[in-house]
Amino acid sequence: MVRKGPLRGCVRVPGDKSIAHRALLMAAMAEGTSRIEGLPASDDVLATARAIESLGARVSVEGPSSLADLGHRSGVPCDDAAPAPSAGARPPAFTALVEGWGASGPRTPDAPLDCGNSGTTARLLMGVLAPWPVEALITGDDSLRRRPMGRVASPLCAMGASVSASGSAARVDRLPELFLPLRFKGASSAKGVTWDSPISSAQVKSAVLLAGSLAGGTTSFSEPAPSRDHTERMLPLFGVEVRTVGGRLVVEGGRRLRAADVSVPADPSSAAFFLAAAVLSEGSRVRAQGVGLNPGRIAYLDVLGCMGARVSVRAALASAAEPVGSIEAAFTPSLVSVETDPGLSASIIDEVPVLALVASKALGTSVFRSVGELRNKESDRLAGIVGLLGLLGVVAYEEGDDLVVEGRGRWSASDARPFSPEGDHRLAMTALVAKAAGASVSVLDAACVKVSYPGFLTDMERLMS
Incomplete structure (x- = not known):
């Protein structure tokens, strides 16, 4: 569990x-x-x-x-x-x-x-x-x-x-x-x-x-x-x-x-969930190895850095196709709000749900600009992340194509509440990260993670052992 x-x-x-x-x-x-x-x-x-x-x-x-x-x-x-x-x-x-x-x-x-x-x-x-x-x-x-x-x-x-x-x-x-x-x-x-x-x-x-x-x-x-x-x-x-x-x-x-x-390197988008879990969970330190470090795929690390998260990158291999290395993240007790550039939206679109979760633990209002494309994913991810954060007692809402998250440095909901990811693997993994970080939430239909990461639950449990 x-x-x-x-x-x-x-x-x-x-x-x-x-x-x-x-x-x-x-x-x-x-x-x-x-x-x-x-x-x-x-x-x-x-x-x-x-x-x-x-x-x-x-x-x-x-x-x-x-x-x-x-x-x-x-x-x-x-x-x-x-x-x-x-x-x-x-x-x-x-x-x-x-x-x-x-x-x-x-x-x-x-x-x-x-x-x-x-x-x-x-x-x-x-x-x-x-x-x-x-x-x-x-x-x-x-x-x-x-x-x-x-x-x-x-x-x-x-x-x-x-x-x-x-x-x-x-x-x-x-x-x-x-x-x-x-x-x-x-x-x-x-x-x-x-x-x-x-x-x-x-x-x-x-x-x-x-x-x-x-x-x-x-x-x-x-x-x-x-x-x-x-x-x-x-x-x-x-x-x-x-x-x-x-x-x-x-x-x-x-x-x-x-x-x-x-040779296919490890997926930086999948790594983002464990890195976010480490940032949010006291006493945590996680290293993702063999990860693709394509600059267009790791812009989310810059966003985490702007929030004050303890993340670092070490390049290990550069080829004609894709650079590869490791990414490490550690618990960060104090996070600050962030406002992303609209031009960054295409580079962070898959990580916005878990970035919004991190932002919900920051102090201040975060704004993720021009992320309306999230409505056209496996589900309406904008509505999904707003719903998940609401279960955690966080005010979040859509403003046109922007996502606004009013962070207060903590989650206030105490009663366990069910969350349905509507078959969306990234929403399911975001909710599981929240649970690992202490949120009182249960995730329905977690099986949808197999779309991208069949062993996600096993790997998370191993990191907690």
Whole structure:
């Protein structure tokens, strides 16, 4: 059972989902066999692996397991009790060999491509399919079906792809309202596009760059503020040059991806929950090892630093793709409020829920600017974090696209209260961090953490032992 801390020791969180998705998709597009190690055995990543298999890539798992075997294992309970280790538990990571379809292209799948809860899978798959004469029905679970897909479909349709929903072609002026399930059809005549995205989104950017690498001509992309840059870092490993010209990303089409070996570092977003728990729990000190230190993914550390949190970073390995190192955090008895820059929102969007939890223990009013995109995640995360903080006796509210948290240096609620994360893994982990830090809250449906981190409860319990 997750209980009050302290948390002490080292933890190796699962591999970075964002990098894992991209590595699997690029390996599927490539000529030859790629080896990808450190893949997290999460539901989201397994959804991508199954999707590329359905499209013709050959995926084999090193060792005794298979994709089907990994998908059947879980070990995650339905409440916030830590699971006991068992032979049937899903391993934290696996290595895959992916033989891509290369110049032959993907095949038309025999069944719908079920992306589960993974928006990255659904959106990037459209970019992969856009330059090929392949048609696929893309779907997902109830949560994913509520998340907008038009933001990705719009530039891809401008390149020559087409999309239909409910059996009829989607009108161009209605694309922003597009949701799953949808039927996506690529085109061998797809052409490059010059696209100015109205939102900062790594998923939109990635879909456009992946499609542009095979489409005819040149593709150029811009966004209001930089989003995570894993795609532009990884494409050169697979033989595709990505240039920056006048603040725009540019890729030349007609390229042939070649197989590459990729090592997936630990996910900094997953590490954020243990680091926050250490900051909030008296007597705690936690070190997350082997973590990706991509500057676009660890901006949350700057926010914690501005609140006075005791955090430090040690770089250990720098490669052509992703820097890697360790992050350490320790209990911080006095925290101060913070106001984030609107331009930072794309870089901290996944960590805002747990940052808001830390801010609720600070003195003063914190404001997280321009985080309205949280409404379009696995749940309405803005409403979810406001609800969770309310259970802790903290005043928090939405002000337009901003999140306001009125910290008083403590939590006042004393009676144990249930919190439902509405199937959202990041809200569930945020609530579990609150519980570890002494909050009187029980977390319903903690099993949803398996979307990104099946062993989260086990690792938290180990750090408390």
